[in-house]
Amino acid sequence: MxxxxxxxxxxxxxxxxxxxxxxxxxxxxxxxxxxxxxxxxxxxxxxxxxxxxxxxxxxxxxxDRDAVATAVLEENVRQIEEAAAADDMLFADVLGVLTWHLTESAAFLGLLHVRGATGRSDALAHALTLSDRVERALRERLPDGHRLSAPNDLMLAVAMVSGATNGPTREVREGRAAAAWRLLGVEVGPVRPFDA
Missing domain, CATH: 1.10.10 (Arc Repressor Mutant, subunit A)
Incomplete structure (x- = not known):
């Protein structure tokens, strides 16, 4: 009918x-x-x-479900790249954008821990590419001589902060991320999304 x-x-x-x-x-x-x-x-x-x-x-x-999660990850990475490319953004500001994504996106947390994963699937290869893009974007704004300048220190610090970023609410997750950055002795700008 x-x-x-x-x-x-x-x-x-x-x-x-x-x-x-x-x-x-x-x-x-x-x-x-x-x-x-x-x-x-x-x-x-x-x-x-x-x-x-x-x-x-x-x-x-x-x-499918994977395509949705991938789109969220790609949008997270795109915003971090745009923040790093903006003329008025300092390293601390870009870390604030990164931290916002850590507190808002469970899928993004997994991406930042992918370096230790084993196996070589297409999904893992894509995740490694996204993780590399995050690192490149952060390094664009990383000042010379910064405490995270050593080759592996930057992404190790990001993984450590992301590991601390858990909790039932965004506010709790943001507080834990701020505490983790503070314990690492790293200044972070306002925790917010980046709007070009």
Whole structure:
């Protein structure tokens, strides 16, 4: 049986490509929030609901759970790269952006611990590439002679802070991250996302 057509006043407008881009961005933001609250095993339906779209829209953009997590990771890395490339950002400011992502994204924490992983799957190779991009972005702003200048110290410090960044709320996670940076003797700027 076919569905009756809705009058034009009740039929949702098709926003075209602009709506698709907005929907994808909303899904990434929603996934980051849901993952932070419920972990990486959260139902995809929760992400679609939080984004204000149907599950069909989610699956048009992301064919599976791994694709959603990868998109969140790539967005995290992109923001860190953009922060590092901004003229007015100091190293401490970029660390603030990194720390915001540590407190907001459970998937991002796993990415930063991937260096010790064994095996060579496509997913691991992609995660290593993203981790390398984070390191390059941070090193762009790392001042000469900084306490984290030694070859392995920077990402070891980031992994140590990410390991301390756990807890039931963002505020708790942020407090633990701030304490970890302080114990390492590293100054961190405001903990916030980067908006170009």
């Amino acid at each position: 076919s569905q009756p057509l809705l009058p034009d006043a009740r039929r949702p407008a098709n926003g075209g490509p602009k709506a698709a881009a907005r929907n994808r961005a909303a899904l990434i933001v929603a996934a980051r929030e849901i993952y932070a609250a419920q972990g990486l095993d959260a139902p995809l339906s929760s992400i679609a609901r939080r984004a204000g779209v149907g599950q069909g829209v989610l699956y048009r953009h992301f064919p």
